[in-house]
Amino acid sequence: MSLTPLAFEAAAWCAERLDEVELALSQWVGVGAPESLAAPMRYAVLGGGKRIRALLAMAAQEAVQAPREAGLRAACAVELIHAYSLVHDDMPCMDNDVLRRGKPTVHVQFGEANALLAGDALQAQAFELLTPQDNSLPPVQQAQLCGLLARAAGAGGMAGGQAIDLASVGLALDEPQLRHMHRLKTGALLQASVLMGAACAPSLKAQTVAALTAFADALGLAFQVVDDVLDVTADAATLGKTAGKDAANDKPTYVSLLGLAKAQALAHSLLEQAMAALAESDLPDTRALAALAERVVQRTS
């Protein structure tokens, strides 16, 4: 007799996991920090954001049937890295943005010096979350998670992509150059979210790691293409941030390079690639990962 799998309710799954992530973040972020630092750290992280990275980490942790606490630590760690990158990106010397998720950005609210420090402390806290001192996560997993996160956040990942982005304003990047930049800038951390969730398991088949890597690679690129599409199709109220900013800043985007229709088609083609990779993973239940991939491409903000 084969078991009939329970119906998968994507919206309910996301809502439940989101609650867990928000609760964990609210319990962890800025704990032990002086109040003048805890306040901007918590403001930067709590009460907003789609938490797509956290959800990917938790979906991967579930897909490999690893312990939930490990997945939650991985999920929160990637959110802290994402949050710190937004705080620093918004600063006057970078994008000089005053609005984020419909609220004043951290440096507007707390001053530039506190925003700088809060971002720095959030990056460190991500690694604190991955190295609990109470034996709740085996050292092998701690080491793997720290290694994945450091590489995704650093010069060969997110920070490197931001540097290329910064050096590319006003330049005519071709599609391979743009793809490389986004693979680092946003793709690396999205990929790490999936791989860190998976790394919560004691061991994985090489086939599974390769498939999840391909899944996350396609998904990461799709995420950026959709971002570029939304920058021209959505308004500030829906986005919760300034719209049309890339075009105004003469930044290269998939829309400026391919046109709107081809960019939208690319996003859907990447979604198909991601789904095909998932089918190769040899994991029994990847429905949450699949649902998140669909969400990424079909989101409107």
Added chain:
Amino acid sequence: MSLTPLAFEAAAWCAERLDEVELALSQWVGVGAPESLAAPMRYAVLGGGKRIRALLAMAAQEAVQAPREAGLRAACAVELIHAYSLVHDDMPCMDNDVLRRGKPTVHVQFGEANALLAGDALQAQAFELLTPQDNSLPPVQQAQLCGLLARAAGAGGMAGGQAIDLASVGLALDEPQLRHMHRLKTGALLQASVLMGAACAPSLKAQTVAALTAFADALGLAFQVVDDVLDVTADAATLGKTAGKDAANDKPTYVSLLGLAKAQALAHSLLEQAMAALAESDLPDTRALAALAERVVQRTS
């Protein structure tokens, strides 16, 4: 027959270890980064600095007879964290310093955006160094080193101390408050340097960890007291940075609180405490650690 210990030549020991650290840093820093990011990262780290943190890590690694490669990774990781903190500290929204080690600061040389990103990437690279993907460091040590460094760098350590410092300008801190601020701001990373060097050993007696913690605690505070003394007694040419800046900024210091003579006496008393702690460590050879403690207190820049 007991072996006669070789004479310990502190200057030669420091020179040899410094060469190793500089070589390792020059081989590691910014590798894999896009050129626009590698350049400010390397500028921030290479070709300057006393490397006191790196030397403490290597002295501790030697004292516990742990593998040299592990010590070198710990040493370079703490230097990357120290270097990133200087880059961000020097920025206009923080100390707005234009001179560091006799050279233009990173944001003056490369612009603020690149300085911000380079600092962020250096923090991430510290954790990359601690998580080599080639099995050269056992996962247990990787996890311990990442945990120590994250806590020393983050909101309960260096970044937290900087936030307190920032919030204290113009306030009349008393000695316990000043001590708490410095314990976090500079003490935590100096202490981590020693403890990370020691954590390169597979296991340590609790007595040894306690003694090294006390040693590093006294040493970290001594370092800051001497810094405050030098801020009023040394000139910019010797310091390689702007002198008299703390007084000009109305920042509380040990000199403003205790007066110059008592601050100098405190530094020497802390050195004696550090040496006493070392004697309790039950380690066979702590001469390099002792020599470094003397250097910290007797330095003139």
